[in-house]
Amino acid sequence: MLTPMIPEIGHFALIIALLMAALQATVPLAGAATRRPLWMAYARPMAAGQFLFLIVAYACLTASFLLDDFSVATVAENSNSLLPWYYKASAVWGNHEGSVLLWSLILGAWTFAVSRFSRELPRDMLARVLGVMGLVSTGFLTFVLITSNPFARLLPNPPADGVDLNPLLQDVGLIIHPPMLYMGYVGFSVVFAFAIAALLGGRLDAAWTRWARSWTNVAWAFLSVGIALGSWWAYYELGWGGWWFWDPVENASLLPWLAGTALIHSLAVTEKRGAFKSWTVLLAISTFSLSLMGTFLVRSGVLTSVHAFANDPSRGLFILVLLGITVGASLLLFALRAPRVSQRAGFTWLSRDALLLVNNILLVIMTVTVLLGTVYPLLLDALNLGKISVGPPYFNTLFVPLTVILCLFMGLGPLSNWKRTRARELARRVWLAGAAALVIGLLAPLVYGGEWNLKVTLGLVAALWVVLPLVRDLWDKSRHSEGRLAGLRRLSLAHWGMVLGHLGLAVTIVGVTVVSNYAVERNVRMAVGDSVEVAGYTFAMTDLGHRRGPNYVADAARLEVRRGDSERSFAMTPEKRVYLARGMPMTDVALRPGLFRDLYVAMGEDLGDGSWALRIQVKPFVRWLWLGALLMALGGVLAVIDRRYRRAATAPDPERHVREVNA
Amino acid sequence: MKRRLLLLLPLAGFLVLTVFLYRGLSINPAERDSALVERPFPAFSLTTLGDPGRTLDDSLMQGQVTLVNVWGEWCPTCKQEMPQLLELADRGVRLVGVDYKDTREKGREFLAEFGNPFEVSLFDPEGSLGFDLGVYGAPESFLVDAEGVIRYHHTGYISPRDVEQVILPEVTKWQD
Numbered sequence: 092m093l094t095p096m097i098p099e100i101g102h103f104a105l106i107i108a109l110l111m112a113a114l115q116a117t118v119p120l121a122g123a124a125t126r127r128p129l130w131m132a133y134a135r136p137m138a139a140g141q142f143l144f145l146i147v148a149y150a151c152l153t154a155s156f157l158l159d160d161f162s163v164a165t166v167a168e169n170s171n172s173l174l175p176w177y178y179k180a181s182a183v184w185g186n187h188e189g190s191v192l193l194w195s196l197i198l199g200a201w202t203f204a205v206s207r208f209s210r211e212l213p214r215d216m217l218a219r220v221l222g223v224m225g226l227v228s229t230g231f232l233t234f235v236l237i238t239s240n241p242f243a244r245l246l247p248n249p250p251a252d253g254v255d256l257n258p259l260l261q262d263v264g265l266i267i268h269p270p271m272l273y274m275g276y277v278g279f280s281v282v283f284a285f286a287i288a289a290l291l292g293g294r295l296d297a298a299w300t301r302w303a304r305s306w307t308n309v310a311w312a313f314l315s316v317g318i319a320l321g322s323w324w325a326y327y328e329l330g331w332g333g334w335w336f337w338d339p340v341e342n343a344s345l346l347p348w349l350a351g352t353a354l355i356h357s358l359a360v361t362e363k364r365g366a367f368k369s370w371t372v373l374l375a376i377s378t379f380s381l382s383l384m385g386t387f388l389v390r391s392g393v394l395t396s397v398h399a400f401a402n403d404p405s406r407g408l409f410i411l412v413l414l415g416i417t418v419g420a421s422l423l424l425f426a427l428r429a430p431r432v433s434q435r436a437g438f439t440w441l442s443r444d445a446l447l448l449v450n451n452i453l454l455v456i457m458t459v460t461v462l463l464g465t466v467y468p469l470l471l472d473a474l475n476l477g478k479i480s481v482g483p484p485y486f487n488t489l490f491v492p493l494t495v496i497l498c499l500f501m502g503l504g505p506l507s508n509w510k511r512t513r514a515r516e517l518a519r520r521v522w523l524a525g526a527a528a529l530v531i532g533l534l535a536p537l538v539y540g541g542e543w544n545l546k547v548t549l550g551l552v553a554a555l556w557v558v559l560p561l562v563r564d565l566w567d568k569s570r571h572s573e574g575r576l577a578g579l580r581r582l583s584l585a586h587w588g589m590v591l592g593h594l595g596l597a598v599t600i601v602g603v604t605v606v607s608n609y610a611v612e613r614n615v616r617m618a619v620g621d622s623v624e625v626a627g628y629t630f631a632m633t634d635l636g637h638r639r640g641p642n643y644v645a646d647a648a649r650l651e652v653r654r655g656d657s658e659r660s661f662a663m664t665p666e667k668r669v670y671l672a673r674g675m676p677m678t679d680v681a682l683r684p685g686l687f688r689d690l691y692v693a694m695g696e697d698l699g700d701g702s703w704a705l706r707i708q709v710k711p712f713v714r715w716l717w718l719g720a721l722l723m724a725l726g727g728v729l730a731v732i733d734r735r736y737r738r739a740a741t742a743p744d745p746e747r748h749v750r751e752v753n754a
Numbered sequence: 755m756k757r758r759l760l761l762l763l764p765l766a767g768f769l770v771l772t773v774f775l776y777r778g779l780s781i782n783p784a785e786r787d788s789a790l791v792e793r794p795f796p797a798f799s800l801t802t803l804g805d806p807g808r809t810l811d812d813s814l815m816q817g818q819v820t821l822v823n824v825w826g827e828w829c830p831t832c833k834q835e836m837p838q839l840l841e842l843a844d845r846g847v848r849l850v851g852v853d854y855k856d857t858r859e860k861g862r863e864f865l866a867e868f869g870n871p872f873e874v875s876l877f878d879p880e881g882s883l884g885f886d887l888g889v890y891g892a893p894e895s896f897l898v899d900a901e902g903v904i905r906y907h908h909t910g911y912i913s914p915r916d917v918e919q920v921i922l923p924e925v926t927k928w929q930d
Contacts, residue, residue, distance in 0.1 A: 331830055373764060380768070387775070408776075415772050422765035429761050466771070469778040483828065614867045674914050676837065696837065696869060704867070 098163050101151025102242040105192075108144035108199070109232040111137050115202075116225030119218035123292070131218035138206040138221055141228065142199040149196045152241050153183050162249035165189060165241045171255035171672045173642035181266040182256040187390065187406075188241035190269060194386065195231050197270070197277045202228065205281055205306070212302060219288035220281075227280055230413045238406045255642065255672030264324035272317030272344055276382040278310025279347060282354065283379035286372045287421060290428045300362045300371060305731040307358060307375075308588075311351045312727035318344050319720030330678030330693045332612070332708045334716060337486045342465040343385030346458055350378040353454035355727070356447050364509060366444055369429040370451070376425060380418040381458070387414050388465070439511045446504040453497045460489045494600070498553035501593060502560045520567070524559035528552050540609055550604025554597040561590055588730030595722030602715025611709045614695070617648075618702035626709040628690060629653050630663075635701070643668040645679065648694060648703060652683070665705070667694040689713045790907050795822070795898050796886035803853050803861050803875035810876060814850065815902040819928050821921065822896045823872070824852045824884055827860035829892040831911050836868040838912045843871035847925050851875035854884045854892050897921075899928045 115137035122130025152165070156179045161167040169186040170179055183189040202224045209217055235241070259265075285303035289295050321344065326334040335341065354374040361371040387410045438444035464485050506520050532552035536544040571578030611626040622631035634649035645666040653660040666679035683690035688711040695704035795815045802808045815822075823839060825832040843849050851872035853861040858877060865875070878884055887896065897906035906924045908916070 329830060331833065333830065336830060369761070377764070411772070411775055414775075418768055419765065419772070422768055426758070426761040426765055466774065466778075470774050676914065695867070696840075706867070 094158065095160075097151050097154050097158070098160065098242040098244065101148045101155070102240070104144045104147035104151065105232065105236060105242070108141050108148060108195075109229065109236060111141040111144065112225050112228040112232055114225075115141060116222055116229050119225075120222035120291075123215040123218040123222065126215070128214065131214050134218045134221035134225075135206045137225070138199075138202045141225075142203040145196045145199040149183075149192060152189060152192060153180055155242075156180065156183055159253070161251070161253050162244050162246055163241075164243045164245050167245055167250050167253045169253065169256050171253040171642060173672070174253075174256060174261070175641055177266065178256055178261050182260070184269050185256050185260040185265070188235075188239045188243075190273075191231070191235050191239050191390065192241050193270065194273050194277060195228065195235060197273045198224070198228050198231065198280060201277055201281055201306075205284075209302065215292060216288055216294075216299070216302075219291050220284045223284035223287045223291075224280055227284075227417065230417065234406075234409050234413060238409050253672070255670065258643070258668070258670040258673065258675050258677045259328060261670075262324065262328055264320055264328065268317060268320040268324055271313055271320055275310050275312075275314025275317050275351075276344075276347060276385065278306065278313055279351060279379040279382050281306040281310065282358075282375045283421070286375035287424065290372065290424050293428065295368055295372065295428075295430050297362050297365050297368075300358045303375070304355070304358050304362060307351070307355055308727040308731045311348070311355055312724035314344070314348050314351060315720050315724040315727070318348060319717045319724075322720075323717050326713070327680050327682055327691075330680055330706075332610070332691050332693075332706075332710060334606075334713065337464070337483045339465050340389050342461050343388045346385060346461055346465075347378050347381040349454050349458040349461065350374060350381050353451045353458070354378050356454075357451055360444060360447050364438075364444055366438070367448065367451075369425075372425060372429060374451075374455075376418070376421045377458075380414075380421070381462075383414050383417060387411060437510065441507070441512050441514055441517065443504060443507045443509045443512070446500050446507055450497060450500050450504065453493060453500070457490065457493050457497075460493065461486065464489075495549060495553045498557050498596075498600070501596070502556040505589060505593065506560050506564050520563060521560045524563050525556065528555035528559050531555055539605075544608055547604055547608050550600055554600040554604070557593050557597040557600075561593060565590070584733030585730045588726040588728075588733065590726070591729060592723050592726030595719045595724075595726060597719070598715050598722055599719030602712045602717075602719060605712035606710050606716070609711050610713075613707045615705050615707060616698055616702050617705050618700070621702075623707065625707045627655055628709065629655075630692070630707055632705075633662075635703070638666065640668065642672065643670045643677075645669070646694065646697065646703075648692075648705070650681070650692060652690065663690065663692050665692045665694045667697075684714060686714055687711060790888060790896070790904055793904055795896070795902050795904055796883065798876070798883045798886065800876040800878055800883060803851070803858060803865075803877045806858070806877075810874065812902065814874070815898045817900055818848050819900055819925055820848045820850050820898045821925070822850045822852060822898060824854045824887065824889050824892050824894045824896075825864075826854045826856045826892045827864040828856065832893045833864075833868055835893050835911050836871070838914055838917050839871040840869050841914075841917060842921060845922070847921070848873055852883055852887075853877050854889065855879060855881045895921075897924050897928065 115134055118130050118137075119132075119134035122128070122133065152163075155163045155166050156170050157176060159166070159170070159172050159179075161170075165186055165188045169189075170182045174182065184193045202221060205224070206217070206221055209220070212220070282303040285299045285306075289299040318341075321341065322334045325336065325341075326332065354371070357367050357371045357374050360367050387407075390406065390410055502524070503517065503521065507517055529552055532548045532555060533543075535551050536542070536547040540547065565579065565582075568582060569575045569578030571581065613623065613625045615621075615623050617623065617630075617632045619632050619635050622629055624630075629652065631651045632648055633651050636647055638645045638647045645668040647664055647666045650663045650665075651660045652663055661683065663681035663683060665681040668677045668679050669675070670677060678693050678695075681692040688709055691706075691708040691710055693706045693708075695706055697703055795812055797812045799809055799811045802810060814820075821842065823835075825835075839849060849872045851874070853875050856864075856877075856879065858879075861875065861877065865872075876883065881889075887894070893911060895908040895912060896904050897908075899905050905928050908920070912921060
């Protein structure tokens with residue numbers, strides 16, 4: 092029987108994957124440096140082999156979880172025989188060891204994808220790109236094997252049952268959140284590898300950006316979805332109805348997203364106009380570095396050790412060394428090889444180039460703001476200046492105004508021309524949109540909330556100012572002899588991608604604005620038969636009882652909810668669960684989602700005498716937060732589909748003003 | 755040449771950050787604890803959360819074993835910790851709260867909503883007492899003996915398990 096050996100097979104596969112990664116890193120890079128085709132040709136088969144063995148290792152770990160092999164330490168600490176099978180499978184990444192293995196697997200997948208889809212790349216370029224990715228992978232697999240071996244055994248006396256997966260993680264949102272996030276984090280390794288390869292090869296023209304753009308868009312789209320899922324999960328699972336806490340783990344995912352957003356715009360400028368070359372390279376390095384740093388912050392426990400998990404300090408040191416080598420070497424390479432001459436790209440201060448530059452700078456400022464807020468407590472502590480915690484006030488005070496300024500420029504960007512835009516022409520095209528945004532922004536709080544509110548107006552004007560000029564632009568662009576529809580159809584998918592991306596941001600801003608200002612929260616004491624009215628809804632408690640789940644027991648309430656005097660009512664059933672294995676209490680929120688408002692009921696405390704403390708919230712427009720993120724991600728994907736189509740068609744692109752003659 | 759130096763800036767910035775991250779790694783929370791434990795509770799003079807006119811000082815910690823809990827309305831983990839604190843209070847442990855970097859209004863709402871296990875809550879909007887205690891964030895708890903000496907420091911969330919296995923045994927130990 093092979094079953095008892097599964098963890099050993101997985102361990103062995105992981106070692107083979109590391110060896111292949113090492114070969115993939117060294118041989119092709121040496122080959123590219125010495126122009127040996129045979130050496131360069133190592134890259135693709137090694138990428139495939141590494142990926143295959145990572146799949147084997149990952150499958151073995153999953154099998155250990157599914158088969159309840161509690162002799163494996165990771166399984167014993169994070170699973171339980173009572174756990175449903177799908178949580179057993181997702182428990183694989185609900186812990187440190189498994190999640191770094193998933194990280195490595197995803198890196199293997201991206202590497203493999205690059206090796207498949209980049210056949211038209213020059214041989215030395217592909218060798219370098221895969222080599223760099225191999226280097227990253229070698230570092231990570233070494234880390235996994237030395238400090239975080241997921242297959243470590245508890246022999247000879249394995250426990251009879253496991254500790255169970257943290258109940259907070261027993262949830263659908265958490266099944267897909269980490270893989271999405273990692274797809275984003277790790278996906279930025281591709282553009283990083285392209286940038287490093289371009290630096291190594293000394294070919295810092297616009298060519299590398301053309302290849303790297305689609306990969307970056309996809310990674311960015313995944314990261315957007317990942318962040319949104321995390322926020323959604325926090326919203327319904329933690330039981331407070333909050334959707335963003337500015338905690339270090341969230342910031343760690345926001346940082347590469349902000350830098351990545353700057354990067355996808357900067358890549359566009361470099362590809363189309365040949366400008367910002369060094370800047371784009373630096374952003375590519377920074378984005379992936381921030382992904383790595385996010386991994387470091389979360390995995391080393393530097394910021395959370397006191398309040399979350401006790402971590403092995405050797406792990407933190409290992410990741411720090413890894414981070415130091417990767418980022419330090421890249422930035423050194425950048426300093427040595429970045430284009431020597433700053434070429435005059437030739438654009439005036441009112442042009443799409445300039446507006447994109449401004450937005451890039453703003454995004455970088457936002458990144459630095461969040462980064463400082465995240466590591467500031469650490470800096471002070473290291474300087475012996477005391478220990479402080481930076482709370483949401485810091486972030487909100489700086490981040491919100493920066494976002495409004497960003498929107499100001501976003502409204503103008505898409506309507507301006509490359510190189511030079513005439514101020515009068517631009518004003519003619521946006522004045523109506525601007526006026527409409529102002530009027531709606533001023534009136535909407537009066538209509539919706541009954542009184543004027545500066546914050547709401549600011550948020551809505553910013554969001555509308557992003558969207559309305561785009562609408563105006565579509566109106567102008569759709570002018571066509573065969574009618575508007577034909578005109579719209581003529582627009583490229585990449586253009587629609589941009590429109591969706593910007594629309595998504597606006598939708599998110601509307602969501603943030605409305606829910607932050609108009610959410611209603613009531614804390615009430617309720618027993619069976621009591622009813623309470625919150626924001627036009629009547630909540631009546633009809634039942635209170637106990638319930639038993641697969642691995643928990645729960646107090647469950649049942650509420651009949653109706654809107655105003657409406658005939659129709661619906662039921663909401665919040666629960667207070669206690670998970671048996673860990674004895675951990677959990678609030679299971681009852682949610683009634685809607686596009687324009689969510690109803691949210693959470694059970695608080697048993698107050699004795701048959702009544703419970705309940706938290707009832709009405710959260711208007713909260714869905715828009717995540718809807719916006721999905722639109723943004725969809726925009727990123729559309730732009731990629733378009734690019735591939737155009738490459739296949741090889742038709743000359745009328746939009747491209749400057750074409751680099753290079754291949 | 756000037757431009758080349760400019761290009762070195764990102765590297766320099768990163769190196770500085772790395773040094774700090776390294777220092778961060780070597781700061782061991784356990785050592786931090788040993789520095790606080792066995793020391794008298796820091797001197798303070800703060801108003802109470804409930805009454806801005808009532809000022810208390812460190813004599814509050816004398817005479818009885820007290821669990822001092824640092825919390826804030828802004829801290830989600832504190833909300834999860836409240837049931838355990840209520841249970842401790844039920845079982846006769848004297849609790850004093852420190853409402854850390856909060857507003858009076860929000861702090862009161864918090865207690866109204868989640869229950870109030872504290873004999874009294876000190877109001878520390880500037881975080882001055884928190885600073886003297888070396889608080890990283892919230893929640894953190896300090897067990898102070900009848901002589902006003904800190905005997906145990908708990909960083910982070912007190913889980914239901916901690917109540918039984920850590921806090922209550924510590925309380926019993928220092929009561930004798």
